[in-house]
Amino acid sequence: MTSTTTLGTALSSEHRERLMRLAREVSVDAGTRLFEEGRRADRFWIIRTGTVTLDLRVPGRRPAVIESLGHNELVGWSWHFPPYVWHLGAEAMSPVRAWEFDADAVKRLCDEDPEFGRAVAVWVGKVTAQRLHAARVRLLDLYAPYGSGSAI
Template identity: 60%
Template sequence: MTTRTNPLGILSAAHRDRLLEFATEVSFPAGARIFEEGSKADRFWIIHTGSVTLDVHVPGRPATVVDTIGHGELLGWSWLIPPHAWQLGAEAQSPVRALEFDAAAVRTLCEEDPVLGQALTRGVAEVVGNRLLSVRTRLLDRFGP
């Protein structure tokens, strides 16, 4: 688990254990839409196995894949930032097993434990920055001159 892609990697062992109390094992078959751009972001995942493509809606065109994530990576960051709506769509590229977290419960935990909240927010912000760079690069590659 790297801090580049998984905000749990920067948490202390005690904070990580506390957060993992809110985790549930889930799975998605290949081809399953996990979430749609613009829909309510009420959970997030840490991928154990498989891969997920992230896509963006481009008017007049099919959705454009902007990133692929896999083992140990965070799926979903929009749950942390109001208005809590997905900024991208996500689809299981292969069968996926993941830890799923309830966003409202984790936001409450972050309010109750500001040190955990700050560390988790910093980790998610790093993921957001990396994803935005990836989206920009893919869109320029696809639609640039």
Template identity: 65%
Template sequence: MSLAREVSFEIDERIFDEGGKADRFWVIHTGTVALDLRVPGRRAAVVETLGAGEVLGWSWLVPPHHWHLGAQATSPVRAYEFDAAAVRDLCGKSPELEHELCTYVAGVIAGRLRSARVRLLDLYAPYGAGEVP
């Protein structure tokens, strides 16, 4: 937390765009953020909504460090912002921290892939996703 700084975003404020440079990440304290995906000829499709306690952004950890999705505040947001280069530098000095952070972020990515799968099945499968027990 010594690397964190408190930030806020207004409702409908664009936080980052798909393809942009991923040089930071956030832990949401209050509010909600929609993750979206560009769809040619249409407006961006929301793929997930994040809230309090969730990490916003993982692309900073994986080269080439460009956002895979876009993000927009859907309510007023307060968050802790972390500079990616400073966190990566700290990880380089502490293999234990690097391992814990990579394990955590991998879990975040896996959870978001599961959510995207369910959402896609609900949209396109003939009988819906049907959560797997």
């Protein structure tokens, strides 16, 4: 992921501090599914240590791994956009330590402070655009004629 979408560079120190007041530290064992495509998106995570993969269901095939995420990266953006259902799945590939956020609490804070809300929206929007691009390239690499995904 590009440095402009990691927590350290995506939000100002003031906005990071406000967001982190809502954080809860969690540990996730390797092999644990954080969420499944199509289910309700009510939280998100920022990875402290470990690796999480994002995957996409492909009918008749195993889920396609779209991207691997690590330190300071956002896991989950679907909580920010109606109808608040996961567009991808996610699995811990190693033991993961992360900050977990309740989506409703963050959305309330965004509503109370429009400047903070805009900063979060821009951050989540950039992450969403990057993830959609990664999904497109990965699916072209997997299922299109040779080399179709690399010339973007």
